[in-house]
Ligand code: HEC
């Protein structure tokens with residue numbers, strides 16, 4: 001470029017302009033860096049405002065969280081070919097239950113079309129996604145729901161009847177044997193009597209109010225409906241052999257005797273696992289949204305099957321068990337939707353009084 005006389009002035013203005021803007025540019029630049037740093041830190045798994053208890057720094061929480069949680073034993077390490085085949089079949093039955101045992105099942109038509117995996121994610125191996133990490137190590141065990149000592153067969157058949165609105169399967173049959181072989185194998189790396197870290201659900205604090213089904217519906221429409229559909233009916237695949245998006249209520253969903261019918265269970269499942277793809281590391285729903293959408297889903301119609309004599313010792317009913325009679329003065333409505341803290345406080349008080357009584361004897 002050739003400069004004509006008089007251009008010097010232009011150049012001068014140009015440079016003084018840059019000089020004038022210089023401090024502003026620097027500030028802008030620094031804030032960009034700051035934003036980048038904050039963004040990076042907040043996206044570290046296990047960090048952000050929802051810090052993992054006991055973790056002290058970003059790297060610390062990363063290693064503790066990721067290394068400490070249970071990882072399923074590796075099926076490929078099984079050397080016995082027949083055993084490996086059986087365990088793999090068990091995994092398949094859990095991941096694609098409906099194909100084999102659903103309404104169009106190739107083996108038998110004895111359940112509602114849900115897959116075990118819909119609620120026990122990644123065939124029961126995912127952290128805080130209702131995994132089977134503590135089944136081999138803790139069963140047989142006493143369960144207050146039935147008031148009896150239950151083995152794994154009984155527990156699996158409970159989910160067939162209650163969660164899959166189906167029939168119990170034969171304990172000695174090929175399918176049950178494969179399912180139990182799989183569950184026992186993946187948990188074989190957990191010491192007998194020990195609980196696997198990250199099994200079951202992750203805790204969720206109670207709200208200080210009752211869960212709000214009206215707000216829950218708003219959350220449902222905004223965040224869930226696109227997959228689970230307007231009437232919670234879910235979406236089947238092309239040949240209807242299994243769901244792409246499972247039913248959350250209505251005739252093809254879990255019954256009112258299922259574990260998920262307790263609002264605390266579905267709230268914890270949803271908070272740390274939904275919308276699809278979310279994990280405990282980076283939940284998307286606030287606690288309020290999780291409780292309220294859980295309450296909305298469980299306020300909708302579903303198969304009635306609660307004919308079991310559950311919780312024979314009524315003092316052991318969980319605070320959110322929605323069917324009376326109760327050992328306290330709180331209503332069925334409050335037991336179902338909360339607020340739960342007053343109920344929990346009273347249960348604690350009673351337990352303490354009981355302990356003091358036995359101690360003074
Ligand atoms: C609609 C959701 C749902 C489906 C589908 C489902 N389950 Fe469950 N399952 C649950 C919930 C919730 C619990 C925990 C309930 C509780 O402890 O109150 C549970 C618990 C279990 C447990 C005990 C876990 C433990 O650590 O004690 C086993 C074993 C189990 N299910 C197996 C199965 C099998 C096998 C299938 C398929 C045939 C299945 N489940 C289908 C929701 C479901």
Ligand code: HEC
Nearest residue numbers: 117118119223224227244245246247248270274275276293
């Ligand atoms: C992008 C699609 C998608 C969205 C959005 C989504 N889900 Fe799901 N949901 C799924 C799929 C897929 C499964 C089954 C997971 C599997 O089998 O691995 C599932 C499973 C579930 C289950 C357990 C199975 C059952 O039938 O009861 C519940 C409960 C659930 N979702 C609730 C919700 C809620 C509440 C929201 C909104 C906050 C939500 N989902 C948003 C895809 C979705």
